[in-house]
Amino acid sequence: MSVRITFITAGRILRQLLNDRRTVGLILAVPALIIALISAIMDDSPQVFDTVGLILLAAFPFMLMFMITSITLLRERTGGTLERLMTTPTGKLDLVVGYALAFGAAAAAQTTVAATVAFVFLGLDTAGPAWVVLLICIVTSMLGMALGLFVSAFATTEFQAIQFMPVFVIPQLFLCGLIWPADQMAGWLQGVSDALPLTYAVKALTEVQLNPEVTDAMWGYLAVVFGAVLVATVLGAATLRRRTN
Template identity: 60%
Template structure:
């Protein structure tokens, strides 16, 4: 009940923050439109890149929004007041995960709908699996954002974790260069980054009409990484910024 109450509070805050709602809902679709016009004469390139970005956009956006939101609650004293109540750290963090997971479901549904029905994205698998993977990716971004927010003192410092935590995963996930063509040590690093498995799951959706065992295994890895990140965030969460 405490987790649900926390999620409801965050959703109410989101509802009154129009800029954040616009960032969550509209920006991924607009970026997909940009990709469409970039690659519309490049054959199947758009289908490959757009499919992967449908999972990457929620991850990046949720990481950024969540890390800033949590740091704002800590610096404003809201977090300290909340933790004087029976609310536990895990209640708080899983409430964040639930609230932003619901927001991610709306975000993913809008972006996937725009990609398939407006921009003509074609995949062997169904749009429903793409939405599911996008939501799990978003929850992973939320979890990592909550974890990283514990190490920042200002909102600007929270943004600085983006090139440290997110960009390496984007570079090594196989989006730009197939992982099989990377140096051995880069492949080893890629193997421990959760976004790699999210991209692999999306590639499976693009290649197979039915969900495969590999796709479910990849999705399980991403889910497990999100849960571990939430637990670590609870362990490192501070009541206030010194």
């Protein structure tokens, strides 16, 4: 792996992203608007918003990054540039980590906007510090990105890539504790829930919500999410083939 080529690759991907002004606008505004909508819906029950809004702050960037990344990498695959890159000194990890850096930066910008809106304007309240919430959300959106990188290997068209979302993202959203507390699900579903990385992001957020101090348990849960990011990134690199049929 070459650090130099990784950064050149990340720079190229960011430049592509910045050239598309409408996408930049959507990336920055959409999660903040969704949070605002949820806040308006739950206007009468601010404590419910404190739970649901907090989870959505992580869940929406997770979902968006999954979509954006899987489609962008798919375009690289179908547009012939991936094959070309595989004949250059670019390594598989250079490319995948380049994507992770570029979209990680986009995820950080997106989450910062959404979290600022939620905490400053919508009155989102947690016992713990907001910067930890932000950190959890950024790592969670990187999870979405890493899963998107991995999953894009199994799609041959953008149409298929979009349809992987109900497969890889929606069950995680349903089982992570967003719509129903995990400890009230059937035993086997709790087992499934425990096996999904997004669940640990929600557990980490719950720690911040309840405890004024940053707890060890929070760091443990966050480490699980980050570990899943690394695993998905390496798996994503492993799906790239220099030789194809």
